[in-house]
Amino acid sequence: MNNEFYKNLEKSVSNERLSHYFTIFQTEDKKIIIRKYLLNIELSKSFYLPLQKLETTLRNNIHTTLSNQLKNDNWFEISDFLTNDSYKKISEAKNNINKELTPGRIISELNFGFWCALFSKPYDQKVWNKYTKLIFPNIPRKYATRKVLMKKTNLIRKFRNKIFHFDTIINIKNLFEIHKEILEMIYWLNKDVYKLTIAFDEFEYIYNNEEKIIKEKLDELSKDNQ
Incomplete structure (x- = not known):
């Protein structure tokens, strides 16, 4: 991975976030760090x-x-069926809906x-x-x-x-x-x-094929930037 390519990637991420990866993996190898950062994104996507x-x-x-x-x-509107906190969340959900308040819309709005x-x-x-x-x-x-x-x-x-x-x-x-x-x-x-x-x-x-998924793509992109 050439230095210019890494620097451009680094600009899109905060130094603080990348430094977290330096700490986790106990390395200052920027190639490893950027691969781990991207692998974390791929793993998150898979979930x-x-x-x-x-x-x-x-x-x-x-x-x-x-x-x-x-x-x-x-x-969810039956008296004394929910806790006060849950009734509060129902009220908040209703306030976030700009259409007719149907049970389906209210249910979908609840986190x-x-x-x-x-x-x-x-x-x-x-x-x-x-x-x-x-x-x-x-x-x-x-x-x-x-x-x-x-x-x-x-x-x-x-x-x-x-x-x-x-x-x-x-x-x-x-x-x-x-x-x-x-x-x-x-x-x-x-x-x-x-x-x-x-x-x-x-x-x-994704977890078992980190090198194939991440390294090959980065190496190819890095070549394009040379």
């Missing part, structure tokens, strides 16, 4: 589909189940944090003791508890936030385990969505 399918499928399963069981598409909050203790009796198998039709019995599901969703939520805040994930040691957790939860929610996700999933290929 977009699994995270998106998990979030939308979880949201829709909960909404469909509660709408049917409570016989109310606006179940992943709202749905993860439904796994907290106040919803033990209202939701999980009654409807776990309806929301997660393929979940093994030993995992079908609110506490287990809360632990898994919070792990995924924190990881998701790192992805969507363009944070570093390449240094996370249990990336494979997190990837597995996401796919597993998708399977518990919907087998067909799981099949679709794994058909397009590229995480392992």
Whole structure:
């Protein structure tokens, strides 16, 4: 990689962000750093589909189940059903919608944090003791508890936030385990969505073929700049 090409790439990234990679990988080799930086982007991209399918499928399963069981598409407006914080998020979601306030639009506007909050203790009796198998039709019995599901969703939520805040994930040691957790939860929610996700999933290929994916492209681009 020629120096001019690297300098031009460096201008598009903050020195602070790149220095983070110097610290992680204990090297000042600029070729390695830029490859690791780009690999982090590729790995983050590979998680977009699994995270998106998990979030939308979880949201829709909960909404469909509660709408049917409570016989109310606006179940999120039932008095004393949600916590005060959740009602606040419903209100914020409504304020962000510039169209007719339909249940579908309100549900779509709610972020992943709202749905993860439904796994907290106040919803033990209202939701999980009654409807776990309806929301997660393929979940093994030993995992079908609110506490287990809360632990898994919070792990995924924190990881998701790192992805969507363009944070570093390449240094996370249990990336494979997190990837597995996401796919597993998708399977518990919907087998067909799981099949679709794994058909397009590229995480392992990207992780295991760093040199092929990153180095060859950079070397070719570097030649073009000579």
